[in-house]
Amino acid sequence: DADVTQTPRNRITKTGKRIMLECSQTKGHDRMYWYRQDPGLGLRLIYYSFDVKDINKGEISDGYSVSRQAQAKFSLSLESAIPNQTALYFCATSDPDRGDIQYFGAGTRLSVL
């Protein structure tokens, strides 16, 4: 079983719909992250969380919200999806005592029509 699991793996939706991407981890890490990847732009940080009560905005948080339901679960929501949110989304966890090495899920490919 994967240490960091993302669901769904692929999703096609329409403009204006609300979408939730789920992430769960079995690594026991406190830190969790959501990234967005677009061709040629690398990985851009959307939100990150250091524990259940600590959630922080990344560089591109507009249009997104998150919920840290438990240490192992961190979900990303698009309240009203728009076409330029079409991208590959990655969840990651890290251990700050080990250089903050990031462990990524397999990704969710989202298309907004």
Added chain:
Amino acid sequence: GQSLEQPSEVTAVEGAIVQINCTYQTSGFYGLSWYQQHDGGAPTFLSYNGLDGLEETGRFSSFLSRSDSYGYLLLQELQMKDSASYFCAVRDQKNRDDKIIFGKGTRLHILP
């Protein structure tokens, strides 16, 4: 501001050596990491430098110079399976702001 610069593409021959450079500008530097991503896959951790110098892991090595805000990833004895994108990443830690910033990635093409 915070930024990382790395070449967008590099081409090398199978069996050769290739170096991918990364320069960074951050408000609070804590360490430089490298990740590999194959097409359709997730980024996977390769190497981490917290201190100046060279770290070696098999065919891959990574170097850091904090005074020059510069690092590189060295891949030796290139194999076709090394064709992938490589990202440098910096842990930017200042006060309570502590996050990982990624470069835009270097696409490595390997010719037979």
